[in-house]
Amino acid sequence: MVLEAKKINKHFRKPVDFHVLKDIDLNIKNGEFVSIMGKSGCGKSTLLYILSTMDTDYEGELFIKGQKISGKTRDELSYIRNKHIGFVFQFHYLLSEFTVLENVMLPAKKLGEKSLKEIEADAMEKLRILDIEGIAYNKASNISGGQKQRVAIARALINNPSIIMGDEPTGNLDSHNAQNVFSIFKKLSVEQGLSLLIVTHDLDFAKKTDRIVEMLDGRIIS
Numbered sequence: 001m002v003l004e005a006k007k008i009n010k011h012f013r014k015p016v017d018f019h020v021l022k023d024i025d026l027n028i029k030n031g032e033f034v035s036i037m038g039k040s041g042c043g044k045s046t047l048l049y050i051l052s053t054m055d056t057d058y059e060g061e062l063f064i065k066g067q068k069i070s071g072k073t074r075d076e077l078s079y080i081r082n083k084h085i086g087f088v089f090q091f092h093y094l095l096s097e098f099t100v101l102e103n104v105m106l107p108a109k110k111l112g113e114k115s116l117k118e119i120e121a122d123a124m125e126k127l128r129i130l131d132i133e134g135i136a137y138n139k140a141s142n143i144s145g146g147q148k149q150r151v152a153i154a155r156a157l158i159n160n161p162s163i164i165m166g167d168e169p170t171g172n173l174d175s176h177n178a179q180n181v182f183s184i185f186k187k188l189s190v191e192q193g194l195s196l197l198i199v200t201h202d203l204d205f206a207k208k209t210d211r212i213v214e215m216l217d218g219r220i221i222s
């Protein structure tokens with residue numbers, strides 16, 4: 001199991017008590033591609049924030065690759081995130097003054113487990129997988145929106161994570177590029193056995209994943 005969440009409950013205390021997540025149980029197996037759907041405000045982003053270990057203010061238990069998340073220090077959590085979880089957001093958050101290659105290399109430099117030469121080779125390999133090795137030396141500001149999202153995926157893959165998490169990763173793309181990004185996710189899941197957990201509003205895409213988790217008012221309803 002890549003991820004196990006048991007009885008996750010969260011309250012926002014201000015301005016008034018708001019029980020935003022209610023008894024969430026969720027397991028993601030190795031190689032499983034899971035989508036999360038639900039109306040705006042049902043708690044999808046809040047849940048993803050917890051599952052990605054960025055938010056630790058909740059009740060319940062979370063295990064990533066069998067490691068219990070509660071009780072870990074900030075540095076330990078930062079390491080677990082960098083090592084095991086790749087993120088793709090609606091906005092790509094690339095550093096515009098850096099080249100594509102440099103952007104993809106950054107999380108591996110932060111992890112500090114390989115030489116720069118190895119990291120560069122790894123980054124080129126990820127760019128090849130995403131079919132964008134031709135723009136490796138372009139500045140991130142000088143590429144198209146679809147290319148930026150591919151670079152963001154390459155960056156998410158650089159440390160060979162166990163799971164990719166995405167909060168509406170195609171939400172800011174036109175339908176052609178959105179389709180491409182989803183095909184890439186599917187390919188990564190089928191060919192590389194990567195686990196994925198993706199929040200989406202697009203039912204057509206969600207139907208192509210292994211499992212749809214549907215949320216309503218802070219609960220998983222199916």
Ligand SMILES: Nc1ncnc2c1ncn2[C@@H]1O[C@H](COP(=O)(O)OP(=O)(O)OP(=O)(O)O)[C@@H](O)[C@H]1O
Pocket residue numbers: 012014015018020038039040041042043044045046047
């Ligand atoms: N810091 C906060 N304090 C209080 N309430 C919050 C806070 N953050 C989010 N909420 C509320 O919690 C609920 C869930 O928000 P969340 O962003 O998780 O929903 P979502 O399902 O991801 O929505 P969307 O699809 O629009 O992104 C919403 O009603 C939101 O207004």
